[in-house]
Amino acid sequence: xxxxxxxxxxxxxxxxxxxxxxxxxxxxxxxxxxxxxxxxxxxxxxxxxxxxxxxxxxxxxxxxxxxxxxxxxxxxxxxxxxxxxxxxxxxxxxxxxxxxxxxxxxxxxxxxxxxx
Amino acid sequence: xxxxxxxxxxxxxxxxxxxxxxxxxxxxxxxxxxxxxxxxxxxxxxxxxxxxxxxxxxxxxxxxxxxxxxxxxxxxxxxxxxxxxxxxxxxxxxxxxxxxxxxxxxxxx
Numbered sequence: 001x002x003x004x005x006x007x008x009x010x011x012x013x014x015x016x017x018x019x020x021x022x023x024x025x026x027x028x029x030x031x032x033x034x035x036x037x038x039x040x041x042x043x044x045x046x047x048x049x050x051x052x053x054x055x056x057x058x059x060x061x062x063x064x065x066x067x068x069x070x071x072x073x074x075x076x077x078x079x080x081x082x083x084x085x086x087x088x089x090x091x092x093x094x095x096x097x098x099x100x101x102x103x104x105x106x107x108x109x110x111x112x113x114x115x116x
Numbered sequence: 117x118x119x120x121x122x123x124x125x126x127x128x129x130x131x132x133x134x135x136x137x138x139x140x141x142x143x144x145x146x147x148x149x150x151x152x153x154x155x156x157x158x159x160x161x162x163x164x165x166x167x168x169x170x171x172x173x174x175x176x177x178x179x180x181x182x183x184x185x186x187x188x189x190x191x192x193x194x195x196x197x198x199x200x201x202x203x204x205x206x207x208x209x210x211x212x213x214x215x216x217x218x219x220x221x222x223x224x225x
Contacts, residue, residue: 006158034213043203043217044159093158104149105213107158 002028004096006108013084014116021079021111023094029074030096034105035067038091050077084115118142120216122204127222128194136189136202136219144209150178150189151203153218159203162189191221199223 003026013019023033032051036044048069050056056069068080077096081088091112095105119141128134140148147166151159165171165180165187177190189202204216 044215046213046215091156104161104164106161107151110158112156 002026002096002098002104002106004030004094004106004108006094006111008111009109010112010114012114012116015085016083019081019084019113021081021092021094021113023077023079023096023108025075025096025098025106028096028098030077030098031074032097033071033077034095034097035069035077035079036093036095038093038110044093047079081113084113086115089113089115118208118214120204120206120214122202122216122219124217125220125222127224128191130194130196130223130225132194133190133192134194134221136191136204136221138187138189138204138216140185140187140204140206140214140216142206142208142214145182146207146209146211148178148180148187149203149205149207149213150176150187151205153201153203155200162202194223196223196225 005024007022035047037047038044046059047062048056048058050069050071052071052074058064071077091110093110094108097105122138149164150162152162153159163178165178170179175192180187201218201220203218206214
Protein backbone atom coordinates (compact mmCIF):
# COMPACT_ATOMS: atom_id res chain seq x y z
CA UNK A 1 0.00 0.00 0.00
CA UNK A 2 0.87 3.66 -0.19
CA UNK A 3 3.34 5.06 2.34
CA UNK A 4 2.88 8.23 4.34
CA UNK A 5 5.56 9.52 6.68
CA UNK A 6 5.18 11.97 9.51
CA UNK A 7 7.84 13.88 11.39
CA UNK A 8 8.55 14.20 14.22
CA UNK A 9 7.09 11.10 15.81
CA UNK A 10 7.22 12.61 19.26
CA UNK A 11 7.76 16.13 20.54
CA UNK A 12 7.82 17.69 23.97
CA UNK A 13 7.71 21.46 24.16
CA UNK A 14 7.14 24.27 26.60
CA UNK A 15 3.85 26.11 26.76
CA UNK A 16 3.79 29.06 24.38
CA UNK A 17 6.09 27.62 21.76
CA UNK A 18 5.11 26.59 18.23
CA UNK A 19 5.49 23.11 16.85
CA UNK A 20 5.58 22.12 13.19
CA UNK A 21 4.58 18.63 12.06
CA UNK A 22 5.34 17.41 8.55
CA UNK A 23 3.34 14.88 6.57
CA UNK A 24 4.74 13.40 3.37
CA UNK A 25 3.36 10.96 0.85
CA UNK A 26 6.41 8.94 -0.20
CA UNK A 27 5.33 6.99 -3.25
CA UNK A 28 2.26 8.77 -4.56
CA UNK A 29 0.92 12.24 -5.18
CA UNK A 30 -1.62 13.33 -2.62
CA UNK A 31 -3.97 16.01 -3.88
CA UNK A 32 -5.74 15.94 -0.53
CA UNK A 33 -4.32 15.48 2.94
CA UNK A 34 -6.20 15.33 6.21
CA UNK A 35 -5.16 16.22 9.72
CA UNK A 36 -6.69 14.39 12.66
CA UNK A 37 -6.35 14.66 16.41
CA UNK A 38 -6.94 11.76 18.71
CA UNK A 39 -7.22 11.95 22.48
CA UNK A 40 -6.63 8.82 24.56
CA UNK A 41 -9.30 6.16 24.17
CA UNK A 42 -11.24 8.28 21.70
CA UNK A 43 -11.80 8.02 17.99
CA UNK A 44 -10.19 10.18 15.36
CA UNK A 45 -11.36 13.78 15.12
CA UNK A 46 -10.91 15.47 11.78
CA UNK A 47 -9.32 18.88 12.20
CA UNK A 48 -8.93 20.04 8.63
CA UNK A 49 -8.78 19.01 5.01
CA UNK A 50 -5.85 20.28 3.02
CA UNK A 51 -5.84 20.56 -0.76
CA UNK A 52 -2.61 21.22 -2.60
CA UNK A 53 -2.24 24.85 -3.58
CA UNK A 54 -5.32 26.12 -1.77
CA UNK A 55 -6.39 27.06 1.72
CA UNK A 56 -7.27 24.32 4.15
CA UNK A 57 -10.86 23.68 5.16
CA UNK A 58 -11.21 23.55 8.92
CA UNK A 59 -13.80 21.63 10.87
CA UNK A 60 -16.13 23.46 13.19
CA UNK A 61 -14.47 24.32 16.46
CA UNK A 62 -10.91 24.12 15.13
CA UNK A 63 -9.09 27.46 15.27
CA UNK A 64 -7.40 28.08 11.94
CA UNK A 65 -5.09 30.71 13.43
CA UNK A 66 -3.88 28.25 16.02
CA UNK A 67 -3.49 25.25 13.74
CA UNK A 68 -1.80 26.53 10.60
CA UNK A 69 -1.84 24.17 7.66
CA UNK A 70 0.24 24.49 4.54
CA UNK A 71 0.00 22.12 1.59
CA UNK A 72 2.59 23.54 -0.76
CA UNK A 73 3.22 20.45 -2.87
CA UNK A 74 1.57 17.19 -3.87
CA UNK A 75 3.70 15.29 -1.40
CA UNK A 76 3.98 17.57 1.62
CA UNK A 77 1.58 19.13 4.09
CA UNK A 78 2.55 20.77 7.37
CA UNK A 79 0.59 21.46 10.52
CA UNK A 80 1.91 24.13 12.87
CA UNK A 81 0.49 24.29 16.37
CA UNK A 82 1.07 27.90 17.35
CA UNK A 83 1.51 29.00 20.96
CA UNK A 84 0.90 25.49 22.17
CA UNK A 85 -0.72 24.90 25.57
CA UNK A 86 -1.02 21.76 27.67
CA UNK A 87 -4.55 21.14 26.39
CA UNK A 88 -3.08 20.80 22.88
CA UNK A 89 -1.24 17.69 24.00
CA UNK A 90 -2.58 14.92 21.81
CA UNK A 91 -1.82 12.42 19.07
CA UNK A 92 -1.83 14.20 15.71
CA UNK A 93 -2.23 12.00 12.65
CA UNK A 94 -2.16 12.95 9.01
CA UNK A 95 -3.58 10.98 6.14
CA UNK A 96 -3.28 11.34 2.41
CA UNK A 97 -5.66 10.44 -0.34
CA UNK A 98 -4.03 8.82 -3.33
CA UNK A 99 -5.11 10.76 -6.40
CA UNK A 100 -5.40 7.57 -8.44
CA UNK A 101 -7.12 5.45 -5.83
CA UNK A 102 -9.45 8.28 -5.03
CA UNK A 103 -11.21 6.95 -1.98
CA UNK A 104 -8.66 5.33 0.29
CA UNK A 105 -6.85 7.39 2.88
CA UNK A 106 -3.45 6.22 4.03
CA UNK A 107 -2.28 7.31 7.44
CA UNK A 108 1.05 8.56 8.66
CA UNK A 109 2.43 7.02 11.86
CA UNK A 110 1.28 9.97 13.96
CA UNK A 111 2.99 12.58 16.13
CA UNK A 112 2.61 12.52 19.86
CA UNK A 113 2.72 16.08 21.21
CA UNK A 114 3.23 16.81 24.89
CA UNK A 115 3.09 20.44 25.96
CA UNK A 116 4.48 21.13 29.42
CA UNK B 117 -27.55 13.65 11.31
CA UNK B 118 -24.80 11.28 10.33
CA UNK B 119 -24.16 8.34 12.55
CA UNK B 120 -21.98 5.26 12.63
CA UNK B 121 -22.54 2.62 15.29
CA UNK B 122 -20.24 -0.20 16.27
CA UNK B 123 -19.81 -2.06 19.56
CA UNK B 124 -17.44 -0.46 22.02
CA UNK B 125 -15.62 -3.61 22.99
CA UNK B 126 -15.54 -7.30 22.11
CA UNK B 127 -13.63 -10.25 23.50
CA UNK B 128 -12.67 -13.39 21.60
CA UNK B 129 -10.39 -16.38 21.98
CA UNK B 130 -7.19 -17.01 20.08
CA UNK B 131 -7.85 -19.23 17.06
CA UNK B 132 -11.55 -18.41 16.97
CA UNK B 133 -13.63 -16.24 14.63
CA UNK B 134 -15.10 -12.85 15.49
CA UNK B 135 -17.49 -10.59 13.62
CA UNK B 136 -17.51 -6.85 14.25
CA UNK B 137 -20.66 -5.11 13.08
CA UNK B 138 -21.10 -1.57 11.86
CA UNK B 139 -24.34 0.20 11.02
CA UNK B 140 -24.46 3.60 9.42
CA UNK B 141 -26.85 6.41 8.61
CA UNK B 142 -25.23 8.99 6.39
CA UNK B 143 -26.22 11.55 3.80
CA UNK B 144 -25.28 9.54 0.77
CA UNK B 145 -22.83 6.70 0.48
CA UNK B 146 -19.60 6.39 -1.47
CA UNK B 147 -17.93 3.51 0.26
CA UNK B 148 -17.14 1.97 3.62
CA UNK B 149 -13.72 1.42 5.14
CA UNK B 150 -12.36 -0.72 7.90
CA UNK B 151 -9.16 0.32 9.63
CA UNK B 152 -7.13 -1.39 12.34
CA UNK B 153 -5.51 0.70 15.04
CA UNK B 154 -3.13 -0.69 17.64
CA UNK B 155 -2.79 1.26 20.85
CA UNK B 156 -0.54 4.27 20.41
CA UNK B 157 -0.32 3.86 16.65
CA UNK B 158 -2.04 5.36 13.64
CA UNK B 159 -4.77 3.41 11.81
CA UNK B 160 -3.86 1.05 9.01
CA UNK B 161 -6.14 0.34 6.07
CA UNK B 162 -7.84 -3.06 6.04
CA UNK B 163 -10.64 -2.97 3.48
CA UNK B 164 -12.89 -0.90 1.28
CA UNK B 165 -16.41 -1.89 0.18
CA UNK B 166 -18.53 0.11 -2.21
CA UNK B 167 -20.67 -2.68 -3.67
CA UNK B 168 -22.84 -5.17 -1.79
CA UNK B 169 -21.24 -8.44 -0.90
CA UNK B 170 -18.26 -10.02 0.74
CA UNK B 171 -14.66 -9.05 0.13
CA UNK B 172 -12.12 -11.58 1.37
CA UNK B 173 -8.51 -10.75 2.07
CA UNK B 174 -6.63 -13.47 3.87
CA UNK B 175 -7.90 -13.93 7.41
CA UNK B 176 -10.00 -10.78 7.16
CA UNK B 177 -13.27 -10.39 5.25
CA UNK B 178 -15.59 -7.42 5.01
CA UNK B 179 -19.25 -7.49 4.07
CA UNK B 180 -21.54 -4.68 2.95
CA UNK B 181 -25.28 -4.34 2.55
CA UNK B 182 -26.12 -0.84 1.33
CA UNK B 183 -29.87 -1.33 1.58
CA UNK B 184 -29.51 -2.18 5.27
CA UNK B 185 -26.79 0.36 6.02
CA UNK B 186 -24.76 -2.47 7.46
CA UNK B 187 -21.28 -3.88 7.29
CA UNK B 188 -19.25 -6.37 9.23
CA UNK B 189 -15.59 -7.22 9.52
CA UNK B 190 -14.89 -10.92 9.99
CA UNK B 191 -11.61 -12.03 11.49
CA UNK B 192 -10.71 -15.71 11.30
CA UNK B 193 -8.03 -17.74 13.07
CA UNK B 194 -7.57 -14.99 15.59
CA UNK B 195 -4.06 -14.22 16.74
CA UNK B 196 -2.96 -12.29 19.78
CA UNK B 197 -1.62 -9.53 17.50
CA UNK B 198 -5.18 -8.92 16.30
CA UNK B 199 -5.90 -7.23 19.63
CA UNK B 200 -6.57 -3.67 18.49
CA UNK B 201 -9.33 -1.20 17.81
CA UNK B 202 -11.23 -1.62 14.56
CA UNK B 203 -12.63 1.54 13.04
CA UNK B 204 -15.53 1.64 10.61
CA UNK B 205 -15.72 4.73 8.38
CA UNK B 206 -18.14 5.76 5.64
CA UNK B 207 -17.64 8.23 2.81
CA UNK B 208 -20.76 10.33 2.39
CA UNK B 209 -22.15 12.11 -0.67
CA UNK B 210 -19.61 14.93 -0.25
CA UNK B 211 -16.79 12.38 -0.02
CA UNK B 212 -16.32 13.28 3.63
CA UNK B 213 -15.16 10.38 5.76
CA UNK B 214 -17.42 9.80 8.76
CA UNK B 215 -15.77 7.75 11.51
CA UNK B 216 -17.24 5.34 13.99
CA UNK B 217 -15.90 5.38 17.53
CA UNK B 218 -14.12 2.08 17.03
CA UNK B 219 -14.44 -1.39 18.52
CA UNK B 220 -11.76 -2.51 20.91
CA UNK B 221 -11.10 -6.20 20.31
CA UNK B 222 -9.49 -8.16 23.13
CA UNK B 223 -8.03 -11.55 22.27
CA UNK B 224 -7.59 -14.05 25.09
CA UNK B 225 -5.34 -17.11 24.93
